[in-house]
Amino acid sequence: MRPRQRLPGWQQRRHWPALALVLLLAALLGLSRAWAAWGDWNFSLLIDTAEQRYGNLGAARGRIQAWDTLLNNGVHLTEQDQLDSVNRFFNRQLRFADDSRVWQQVDYWATPIESLIKGAGDCEDYAIAKYFSLRRLGIPSDKLRITYVKALRLNQAHMVLTYYPSPAAEPLVLDNLINQIHSASQRQDLLPVYAFNAEGLYLPGSRSKKSDSKKLSRWQDLLKKMHTEGFAIGEG
Numbered sequence: 593m594r595p596r597q598r599l600p601g602w603q604q605r606r607h608w609p610a611l612a613l614v615l616l617l618a619a620l621l622g623l624s625r626a627w628a629a630w631g632d633w634n635f636s637l638l639i640d641t642a643e644q645r646y647g648n649l650g651a652a653r654g655r656i657q658a659w660d661t662l663l664n665n666g667v668h669l670t671e672q673d674q675l676d677s678v679n680r681f682f683n684r685q686l687r688f689a690d691d692s693r694v695w696q697q698v699d700y701w702a703t704p705i706e707s708l709i710k711g712a713g714d715c716e717d718y719a720i721a722k723y724f725s726l727r728r729l730g731i732p733s734d735k736l737r738i739t740y741v742k743a744l745r746l747n748q749a750h751m752v753l754t755y756y757p758s759p760a761a762e763p764l765v766l767d768n769l770i771n772q773i774h775s776a777s778q779r780q781d782l783l784p785v786y787a788f789n790a791e792g793l794y795l796p797g798s799r800s801k802k803s804d805s806k807k808l809s810r811w812q813d814l815l816k817k818m819h820t821e822g823f824a825i826g827e828g
Contacts, residue, residue: 631824633728635660641822642705652709655685659708659725666729675755678725679766679773686721687712688768701814705821716751718768720814723753723789724825733828734759737787737794743769745781754787790828 639656643649649656662681666674689712691700704721707713713721719738726736735756743750754763754776763776776782784796788811793803811828818825 630728630826633660633663633823638705638822642709645821646709649709652711655708655711656705658685659704663725663728669729671731671755671757674726674729674731675764675766675773678722678729680771682707682718682721682725683768683771685711686718686768688714690714699810701810703814703818703821703823706817715768719751719753719766722766724818724823724828726753726755727825727828731755733790737763737789739765739787740785741782742785743781744783749785750782752782790826 635656639649639653642656659681662677666677669677686707689710691697691714694700694710694712694714695702701720702710702713702717704724707717707721716738723736723738727733737754737756739752739754741750741752742748750769752768753766755766756763764773765776765779765782766773767779767782776784786796787794788808793808815825815828
């Protein structure tokens with residue numbers, strides 16, 4: 593009687609524990625890199641740095657401290673509740689004002705700190721502040737896109753933040769024009785033009801990136817400003 597041959601599948605299973613360990617170590621390494629890029633935000637130091645750069649903050653100090661409280665309270669919320677709380681916070685804290693009034697420039701992308709210091713911003717400043725707040729709360733960048741649209745009723749360019757629960761899902765829209773978060777199909781007043789995040793640039797209807805966001809100079813300038821302000825944000 594010939595000895596029974598070991599099936600290849602069983603032979604492979606002998607290596608499963610080692611493979612699982614390798615995958616676990618790889619995951620932990622990726623997580624540690626993510627935490628290294630997005631380190632702790634010490635708001636006491638951030639406020640001190642802001643005062644050194646911008647002078648006496650006055651009422652803005654309270655707005656920045658309220659942002660700190662929002663992030664601390666939002667850590668254990670569901671993603672949907674995080675979206676709601678962040679969207680409400682910035683829609684209430686900031687009043688809409690054009691860059692020409694706030695910054696005396698045609699187009700200026702403000703950091704969240706700059707927007708809270710001014711207590712004002714235009715559409716991209718709302719979207720930027722919401723994006724970095726949700727990233728800080730742990731939502732990965734591939735679920736978030738800062739999206740250029742045309743506001744059809746206003747007949748003008750506009751910017752919103754979109755959230756994708758999964759890669760194939762319909763996005764939700766966080767907008768400073770309205771306080772309610774609706775799905776994209778419910779926002780017939782918005783026509784998407786293009787979107788971007790830390791992963792890259794996207795065209796309407798595209799699930800994969802079409803270009804590297806490093807080519808978007810205003811985005812890179814924004815990241816540099818936030819690093820100078822003391823924020824650990826990696827590449828966004």
